Amino acid sequence: MSVCDNYWFLDGLSYLWNIEINTDMKPFLPVTVLLVILLIAGCKENDEESRTDHTPPEITILGSNPVYTRLDSTYVDAGATAYDNVDGDLTSSIQTTNNVNIHVEGTYTVNYRVSDRAGNIADTNRVVKVLIFK
């Protein structure tokens, strides 16, 4: 019985190729199956490793916290960095929510949120106070 049957159609002409496993190669089949099983087992081990990570990333807020800024000035957030015990540098994955309205006096928060591959979430805020300086 053939293991692989490949049909190739080229330029309107059909060519039929029957590739059968040579009887000389049959002893290697169990080895191939074993290698595939080992590969799958290896992938599962990696999954287990990421599932045992229960430590959330650490977010470091850059610059001042809180920040005091003048009404109607320009607020440029200094950002944050994130580092995880397993995934390493996650700074580029930080989701920043910045609702500072520089034209309305008040206290605002800039939120930084990041998750590692295992799903542990880190969440931290910077306080921004928009003030009228007299």
Ligand SMILES: [Ca+2]
């Ligand atoms: Ca982690």
